[in-house]
Amino acid sequence: MNLFADIRALVVAELQALMAAGVLPAGLDLAAVAVEPPRDAGHGDMATNAAMVLAKPAGMPPRAIADALAVKLMEDPRIAGADVAGPGFLNLRLEPAAWHGLVRAVLEQGTAYGRSTLGAGRKVNVEFVSANPTGPMHVGHVRGAVVGDALARLLAYAGWDVTREYYINDGGAQVDVLARSAYERYREANGLEPEIREGLYPGDYLIPVGEALKAKYGDSLLDKGEQYWLTDVRDFATEMMMAMIREDLAALGVQMDVYSSEKALYGTGQIEAAIKALRDMDLIYEGVLEPPKGKEPDDWEPRVQTLFRSTAHGDDVDRPVQKSDGSWTYFAPDIAYHYNKVQRGFDELIDIFGADHGGYVKRMKAAVAALSNGRVPLDIKLIQLVKLWKNGEPFKMSKRAGTFVTLRDVVDEVGADVTRFMMLTRKNDVALDFDFDKVMEQSKDNPVFYVQYANARVNSILRKAREAGLDVRDTSLAGSVLTSLTHPAELEMIRKLAEWPRLVEIAAKGNEPHRVAFYLFELASDFHGLWNRGNDDASLRFLQEDQSISQAKIALVRAVGVVICAGLGILGVTPVEEMR
Template sequence: MTDTATIHDTMTRAVDAALDALVAAGTLPAEISRANVAVEPPRDPSHGDLATNAAMVLAKPAKTNPRALAEALVAELSNHPAVAEASIAGPGFINLRLAGDAWIGELGAIAGLGDAYGRSAMGAGQTVNVEYVSANPTGPMHMGHCRGAVVGDALAGLLEFAGFAVIKEYYVNDAGAQVQTLARSVHLRYREALGETVEIPEGFYPGDYLIPIGKALAAEFGDTYKDAPESEWLTLFRTRAVAAMMDMIRDDLATLGIHHDLFSSEAELQAAGKPEAAEALLREKGLVYDGLLEAPKGKTPEDWEPVELPLFRSTQFGDDQDRPIKKSDGSWTYFGADLAYHYQKAQGADALIDIWGADHAGTVKRIKAAVAALTEGDAGGAKPFDVKLVQMVQLLRDGEPAKMSKRSGNFVTIADMVEEVGKDVVRFTMLTRKPEAQMDFDFAKVVEASKDNPVFYVQYAHARICSTLAKGAEAGFAPSTDHLGLLGEEEMDLIKVAAQFPRQVEAAARAREPHRIAFFLNDLAAAFHSYWNIGNDRIDKRFVVADNADMSGARLHLAAQVGQVIRNGLGILGVEAAEQL
């Protein structure tokens, strides 16, 4: 039976067992927490394969010297069969070099776990609500939404892989002035469908995507609402228009492989009295009061008058002024409705994550403060709430700004992008930089067959592996575990990179940073291509060696497991692994 314990599992248990031995010997008190003990690769690979900070973090509570504790730990760890060498660095860090058999064992773990290799129980089934995209339902999804959509979906996939229960949510902003404008724009298209010549006023939505909705309403209602007062058709047209837009948005997101679990309506939230409930709770806590709104910054408009409004005490949390949760006409501000929405989300999740555009950076502090105040009192205190900000993407074509879409009227749609370069290229490219960094998306470069194109580089590594396995089969060789002891230093180096995957998953999930998986895949692809290139110069280093069946079987097994890790990583990101290019 294949042992499916990973290197990370094995050595974490080894360190834990060594600490147990020191407790039994009276060197360590039994009650000391080991929560901050880590076993991970050192920053400098020349120091060893793994390192642990156990002596550094436990020495103070144990009232002992870190170096002395490290010496005791090294004595225990040196007896472990997977450890070739244990040494002390600096004031008490412990570096470990592992035996070759330990790395061979990792291939067994990858083969045994297959699609589950790298999965973690770190999340312990905690429910995390990830809200992303949440574009106003006024038109097709466009490039302004794409990066946040991909980051949010990849984060959801990452957290699920790391053992969390994930709710993927979309907040439908269907209660504001923008959907009233949408309804009026659709009414114009309805009149147009009835034969009237119309002009789209400035401020309305001009895109051709509203024409089919106007035609459908004309077919259903005839000229009933053609000359009717707005009060008779506005609600109906708004409801139909939003429904049609959400159908379009779901279809657009589906082209990227994105499917949300839950769509929450702002209009329904307000109809259910959720903002009033949130306001009442914040008043109880003394965080909402009736006060005068400060005058606008800079030159005060002549028609400005002070008005008393319910204000959230955001200055208590570092904001430069307290913020209104209602407008002077009694309707809710965006902030007022938003905090109520987050209060609702918190009822069904242990933690909340929002993916926002970078232009919303100024509201992060106040909404975090409001959510903390609203969720205080739950078991364990306020519920964790994180906001990830995503920078816009500049679209280029051969270095020049990309042309706009005819369907939308003034922007490039996600559907246009996916149709031209493919879902997988769009998704992976959006994760090749940290989301807070600016990004260029050049339609020509993202499909370029070059090592400078991360999408191609990683996909090419997997396609090469598939080709290698096929060529091995043609030569009569199959992946085999019978002679893995023949693998040498260069092969071990490749295994060591692949073996980082479980640790990378946990680190990326803990940091809420799915781009780390894309970075890791690029490193693994580089290691694979580097090994491949050795075979270009030396026939004996190729994966398939015609006169050596034993070595060929071992290397083909290695290639198959590297391919498995690449597939698992791409799967987290929602990208399919290419079998040929």
């Protein structure tokens, strides 16, 4: 049940009736007609912009349209009032029975309440994390992993067919550096002093790799030139790093559907095929780029390169795909990888990138637009930095990693649920402060605690109701007589529940899972407020002498718990039933 969508359908139906009756011109486009919560709750339960958006195409004053629509809407038993305000906004008030029906729908549908068919089964690929397989994931990867996984959960909840994908960056020079670093740990495992020179990875996490290499090769690789061992050690170390990354992701509650290798694109003809596809569209040419901004003429060496005409698809400049020496640029395999996704039949692509990839957005979108003939949209979400704090000071070092705080450091310190929720308390393109002390506080200033406390409070009320002899099964609560839920505070609580299906669709349309975390905090705040008001107003207490009234109030409480659990499910957070 989506009450906002239901009332919008009513508004559209009445507008169509007015067109059929000749009150409005026929053929008006109603796509922009919306029904939303009013900016001021005192104005009503819902508001529609119908008269404002139709006035110009209809050639009529907006108030005239609003007046005619208000008369028609008042014929529906759900509508208690339809008031025209200002130049033509139409504010609606619903009968209490409409709100009571919503509580019943939540209890009947359970956590399916709010699920949507918006995605219509379209196939969407969400690529996220994609960390270099050279070491443990750091705290920046944590945020990208949480955002990507929560987004995948959100889209699935809203009707998309979702594939989670990890792109293994194992085709560049960094994996050679990994091999050389692992080789030094191999020498160490054989009793020699490792030479962790500048440019190598210094973290202790490579010690087990060195030991595993010794177990496999003994001392047979010692004192040999790297031409004899580089490939084998690189593949061995990469595999061990990916096993560690998979374990770290699992600790965070993230499971990938597909792991794709950059290295697998080389020597298989896939890069060549992607570039040929662009060449066939006359989007590949040989040319010389202008010097980058800020470069002096004597500091710039013009050279002929193979270029992608990305400006034909919205980029600022054309981009090189092949260097003058014939080797591919970093961009070329990324083009091939996204071409592979297009060929796999995805209807939409989403990439979750680190903030340092901002310059990559336009060129990647241009490539996908070209290779899919504009059929497949690509949305790229940039993840801003996470600043860690502990004991009031910046928290920066991890001995195991060598230079940074790892994903496991964070999860081991505060748990996966706290980590996941907190990583979604800001929009992805805004920097986030993660304070190890504050995220464990039991206060309203800690949003994850506040939401979990609301769910625990729901379960506490249900336990007390059960002890009082009430039947608190969802089926029984859904059959309760709810007409006693008339207090403005109770109706306001139900209005917040009514926003959930609409919020899901808004968040899914914008690929913005943080909206779910924001909504849950607001819902929890409203529920705590309702509970607190019962301290002063006995009529708002959830257990009353009249058992039927208690049953109705408990039904509302349980409905709040259902929506909190549904929202936490999207965030990948386990609901807490009891605070300890």
